[in-house]
Amino acid sequence: MLEEKNNQHLEKQKLVIKQLSSSFRNGRVGHAYLFDGEQGTGKKEAALFFTKLLLCGNPEKTVPCETCHSCRRITSGNHPNVTTIRADGQDIKKEQMSGLIFNMTKKGYESGRKIYIIYKADRMNSAAANTLLKFLEEPEGDVTAILLTDSYQSILPTIQSRCQRISFLSPSREAMIMELVEKGVTISMAATVTMVTADIDDAFQLARDDQFAHMRKTVLKLVEASDRHVHEALLFIQSEWSPLFKEKEEAERGLDLLLYAFRDIVSSKAGLQSTLAFPDQQEFFKSFSMKMTYSRLSANMEAILQAKKRLRGNMNRMLLMEQLVLSMQEGLLVV
CATH class of the missing domain: 3.40.50.300 (P-loop containing nucleotide triphosphate hydrolases)
Known part of the structure; x- marks a missing residue:
């Protein structure tokens, strides 16, 4: 095999x-x-x-x-x-x-x-x-x-x-998504796992993994939490994010998924016809994008990338995520 x-x-x-x-x-x-x-x-x-x-x-x-x-x-x-x-x-x-x-x-x-x-x-x-x-x-x-x-x-x-x-060339994401859908995976989950790996077998296993599904859901809830009061967002980090993303490798995957979500938000704001990582969140992402400028969205993505770099050091992971949430909160505008 x-x-x-x-x-x-x-x-x-x-x-x-x-x-x-x-x-x-x-x-x-x-x-x-x-x-x-x-x-x-x-x-x-x-x-x-x-x-x-x-x-x-x-x-x-x-x-x-x-x-x-x-x-x-x-x-x-x-x-x-x-x-x-x-x-x-x-x-x-x-x-x-x-x-x-x-x-x-x-x-x-x-x-x-x-x-x-x-x-x-x-x-x-x-x-x-x-x-x-x-x-x-x-x-x-x-x-x-x-x-x-x-x-x-x-x-x-x-x-x-x-x-x-x-x-090394990557396979077509669209073709991978179609193949996963034919195997019974939902389009939304297929779109997410093909961002994580270019191996079709690994993608299929990931799509069937309950813990990964929980991670995906939690990342989307963090995006929602960042749209609320800062205290709610910080409480979410303590009560839901940290218990799930305990290890560095898990935390890094969570940050990757968060980065993909913000890429989708930018695509939604710009009206691009790209293959999204979270196609089931289009309506929410479009609404969310209206509250932020392109410069703040870009700053948020850069903050996530910097968090990934600091994650590789010995920085406390809860403190790292709290700082990231505070940074993202600064980008919300009333327009």
Whole structure:
């Protein structure tokens, strides 16, 4: 089942696979790649494919054999020449980068190329990013880095410039929504989950998740609460928002959904015919948009983005949300 899903992702990213295979075939493998695309577009699967191709003992027509000792160890996550880095908590820390570089430069590896894969590379804190930058500037030996990100703009420009960018195309949201509706998902829920992930299977599971439905409802209630007295909005944060969005990852998803809601409000105010994240809220969003100027709506969206950044630190999450609500309250106008 997992292998079938991996193949589906690779099939949808033919241009990416062709580009990677061509660099291998022509002997022009770069020392650093930045895989950029929405969540669910197959970056992880492509990184695994490319890693196997670079280390495969019997590649056939620029495709890894999947059966040699090297391919099998990569599949099981036990190849000594392949190192993966993931966020330690919310961030990728300097110590992780220092440990990676130490491992990459010490002896004890098998002969051949060394590969390191950094998942969610945009989660590197500034110290980690600067440590990696020095290694990218002066790579030692036959080393290839593969950085994966859902947020290209969050990667330091100096790191961007030292990596070959590989862009992953997202599937049509409209087509995904239609497919989900055919599976019994409501149009409104299908529109929301396809903003969260570009993987149709993940989107379907999310649409059936009661907790996600509760999150969606709570985010919309926060938009409504921000239209009332400030004390009501703050009480809502304490009584309903905070108990639901306890963990950082949950809180970040909540802020993402809140950002999508304000994008819909801007689209409603401007009369744009875009595919909304919350199509069932059109009437309310249109009414809400009349109370705010474009500049305040833009300021609110920027405040949400800044809240997401502060969330990755150690700031108290309830305090963060209270400050965000106060900021959004400032944007309400009587017109």
